[in-house]
Amino acid sequence: MAKMASSLVESGEDAFRKIFKFYKRRNLPPDFCDVIDFSKGLPSDKIVPAILDPSAVSDVEATRVGLQSVRDWRAFSLQGYPGFIFISNPFLLGSQPFWVRQCLKTYSQKPNVCNLDMHMSPSDTQDIWGKSVHSLSSPHSGKRETKTLLDRLRWVTLGYHYNWDTKMYSANHYTPFPADLHLLSFQITAACGFQGFNAEAGILNYYRSDSSLGIHVDESELDHSRPLLSFSFGQSAIFLLGGLRRQDPPIAMYMHSGDVMVMSGQSRLLYHAVPRIISAPQGRTALEMEGCSLASPQQGCSVVEPVSEKDWAVCSRYIQSSRVNVTVRQVLGPGQSFPDTPSAHQRTDAGQTVGYHDRAADEEGENRKSSSSCDSVDTAET
Ligand SMILES: O=C(O)CCC(=O)C(=O)O
Numbered sequence: 460m461a462k463m464a465s466s467l468v469e470s471g472e473d474a475f476r477k478i479f480k481f482y483k484r485r486n487l488p489p490d491f492c493d494v495i496d497f498s499k500g501l502p503s504d505k506i507v508p509a510i511l512d513p514s515a516v517s518d519v520e521a522t523r524v525g526l527q528s529v530r531d532w533r534a535f536s537l538q539g540y541p542g543f544i545f546i547s548n549p550f551l552l553g554s555q556p557f558w559v560r561q562c563l564k565t566y567s568q569k570p571n572v573c574n575l576d577m578h579m580s581p582s583d584t585q586d587i588w589g590k591s592v593h594s595l596s597s598p599h600s601g602k603r604e605t606k607t608l609l610d611r612l613r614w615v616t617l618g619y620h621y622n623w624d625t626k627m628y629s630a631n632h633y634t635p636f637p638a639d640l641h642l643l644s645f646q647i648t649a650a651c652g653f654q655g656f657n658a659e660a661g662i663l664n665y666y667r668s669d670s671s672l673g674i675h676v677d678e679s680e681l682d683h684s685r686p687l688l689s690f691s692f693g694q695s696a697i698f699l700l701g702g703l704r705r706q707d708p709p710i711a712m713y714m715h716s717g718d719v720m721v722m723s724g725q726s727r728l729l730y731h732a733v734p735r736i737i738s739a740p741q742g743r744t745a746l747e748m749e750g751c752s753l754a755s756p757q758q759g760c761s762v763v764e765p766v767s768e769k770d771w772a773v774c775s776r777y778i779q780s781s782r783v784n785v786t787v788r789q790v791l792g793p794g795q796s797f798p799d800t801p802s803a804h805q806r807t808d809a810g811q812t813v814g815y816h817d818r819a820a821d822e823e824g825e826n827r828k829s830s831s832s833c834d835s836v837d838t839a840e841t
């Protein structure tokens with residue numbers, strides 16, 4: 460019988476790496492019995508309801524961005540991880556499709572930066588969606604030999620564009636952060652007790668079924684007192700949350716479509732990783748997403764717009780085998796600015812600034828999570 464993750468670790472070793480490899484391995488499928496599933500409520504006494512501030516976000520404000528009333532959110536904290544909040548899919552039925560479409564169609568557009576810019580010209584990567592949809596909508600797309608640009612998309616950066624080489628953000632490489640995603644993040648952080656969150660940088664990771672994301676800490680932001688938000692759409696993932704040291708064994712949890720994670724306080728700088736993508740529980744993605752056609756027109760001032768059937772056909776097919784994760788970060792504290800160092804300003808062009816790495820790891824061996832304190836976990840370790 461497969462060993463449980465918790466029985467693997469010996470003291471003093473890189474426990475995170477060991478557990479990462481345990482969940483990543485393909486030859487002998489791991490036992491998932493230690494993986495926390497927040498969608499099942501409070502399965503363990505380590506999980507406690509998180510304290511939210513429903514008065515910080517009115518129901519109208521929540522609806523505008525496609526969220527349920529804060530009173531209805533199922534939000535959890537984990538004992539031993541102060542500042543970590545897991546909100547089990549707080550989205551209104553029928554609003555996830557809008558956010559999925561934004562991730563695939565809108566945020567992948569210029570001036571945002573993506574992995575394809577590293578080896579293609581701006582004119583070639585200017586309309587990833589437009590250049591991919593024809594092929595993705597055709598009835599024979601299952602048999603396609605050439606991958607579309609959307610198939611090859613691995614990451615997109617927003618706002619202050621993260622530089623994978625220097626592991627820094629810089630004042631000179633900034634494009635406007637999407638207003639809709641800022642508003643969504645602002646409302647969620649407000650409900651979690653953080654006033655005035657300013658979404659300044661975003662990283663979207665596009666995972667195929669064999670992708671993973673290496674062990675890392677997100678510490679490049681200059682103000683660590685601001686929370687970091689994470690949104691997941693499409694297929695599920697195993698997320699590992701560790702400690703401040705690699706020797707601290709991580710806990711494993713499922714992230715399903717619509718789940719939101721807030722890392723703040725003492726949990727803001729913890730090691731974490733995604734060793735494995737797994738199929739969404741039967742019917743869940745289809746069910747929650749399909750609400751799109753049923754989505755009632757939201758009130759006039761909503762940022763969540765209906766998704767056309769044509770767009771949804773492409774999005775729903777994409778997420779049947781993929782996962783999209785969006786992290787939203789505030790880089791600077793109130794009144795803070797970037798230090799005036801040469802390295803912080805060394806590159807300015809959108810097309811050249813971000814590193815050439817494909818961030819999420821594939822079985823093709825591309826495994827470059829180059830964010831600070833991150834290990835590259837290559838296929839030799841699997
Ligand atoms: O995909 C995830 O759930 C994690 C993403 C992440 O940690 C990151 O982008 O820094």
Ligand SMILES: [Mn+2]
Nearest residue numbers: 675676677731
């Ligand atoms: Mn991270």
